[in-house]
Amino acid sequence: MTISPAQFSRVALVPLLLLVAACSPLVVLDAGHEPSHPGAIATCGKPEADYNEAVVTALAGALDGYRVLLTHNAHTDVTADINSLSAYLSPEAQLKWPQRKTLFARAALANKNNADVFISIHHDSTAARWQVNDPDLCKGNGGKKLAAAFKQQYRIGFNIFINANKVEPCRSRSLKIAQLIAKRLLAIGRVASDYHLDDCKSCRSIDSQLGIWHEDLAVLREAAMPAVLIEVGNIVDPDDEAVISTSGFQQQFAQIIKAALAEYFAASPLRGPTAARAYPACASL
Numbered sequence: 310m311t312i313s314p315a316q317f318s319r320v321a322l323v324p325l326l327l328l329v330a331a332c333s334p335l336v337v338l339d340a341g342h343e344p345s346h347p348g349a350i351a352t353c354g355k356p357e358a359d360y361n362e363a364v365v366t367a368l369a370g371a372l373d374g375y376r377v378l379l380t381h382n383a384h385t386d387v388t389a390d391i392n393s394l395s396a397y398l399s400p401e402a403q404l405k406w407p408q409r410k411t412l413f414a415r416a417a418l419a420n421k422n423n424a425d426v427f428i429s430i431h432h433d434s435t436a437a438r439w440q441v442n443d444p445d446l447c448k449g450n451g452g453k454k455l456a457a458a459f460k461q462q463y464r465i466g467f468n469i470f471i472n473a474n475k476v477e478p479c480r481s482r483s484l485k486i487a488q489l490i491a492k493r494l495l496a497i498g499r500v501a502s503d504y505h506l507d508d509c510k511s512c513r514s515i516d517s518q519l520g521i522w523h524e525d526l527a528v529l530r531e532a533a534m535p536a537v538l539i540e541v542g543n544i545v546d547p548d549d550e551a552v553i554s555t556s557g558f559q560q561q562f563a564q565i566i567k568a569a570l571a572e573y574f575a576a577s578p579l580r581g582p583t584a585a586r587a588y589p590a591c592a593s594l
């Protein structure tokens with residue numbers, strides 16, 4: 310059958326576009342924390358969850374060409390379909406599920422939807438012993454900042470976590486995504502933190518220069534696909550907070566993630582139903 314260009318545009322192009330849309334990678338974006346668990350508190354008292362949501366909003370807007378699923382909406386706890394999600398977790402997580410539903414649900418949503426990549430966005434703080442009060446901060450209302458000795462001793466900036474205990478290819482793909490993001494962040498002048506060497510007993514450095522760490526975090530462990538958790542910066546360091554809280558930086562950060570994902574997907578096949586069967590241990594379901 311011969312199809313004219315005009316017919317093609319009507320008959321073939323629409324299904325083709327739908328097919329492309331259905332085959333585009335599914336990226337789950339997780340804004341860490343939520344109103345009931347707001348996370349760290351910044352220099353002037355703003356909750357970490359607000360910073361995380363701002364970055365995820367920028368990311369969701371930047372990732373055209375992808376299917377994007379948010380684990381929850383801004384200023385809203387994770388609630389979507391929550392009681393049906395425990396089936397998409399490991400047996401170990403199912404035992405803990407009743408106490409930690411809104412945490413495990415994030416990975417469960419990604420598993421249920423067979424996501425290709427899971428990205429959780431956080432902002433970091435430090436142990437209280439490394440923070441001091443400064444009455445001049447926050448327009449004279451006073452606020453917290455990092456102790457001078459801490460800033461002199463350590464690099465302050467971003468961290469990227471993966472779970473190095475994941476089975477292959479999830480482990481190496483998670484690391485690849487972390488490397489692609491870290492290199493781009495360094496290229497724009499961001500600094501890879503090193504203070505978790507001393508203040509995080511459960512962290513293990515994978516690449517100190519790139520700020521990549523292993524930690525057995527629930528969302529990374531339970532996500533049955535390549536997964537990274539990014540601490541964008543430190544919100545109790547007024548210098549870092551002033552940079553990372555701007556919409557200009559958040560847009561730049563979003564473009565970095567987009568470019569890193571483009572390079573990653575150019576070299577890595579999508580999971581999809583067929584790929585998922587090719588490495589079922591990666592799914593652990």
Ligand SMILES: [Zn+2]
Binds near residue numbers: 341342348357431432
């Ligand atoms: Zn956090």
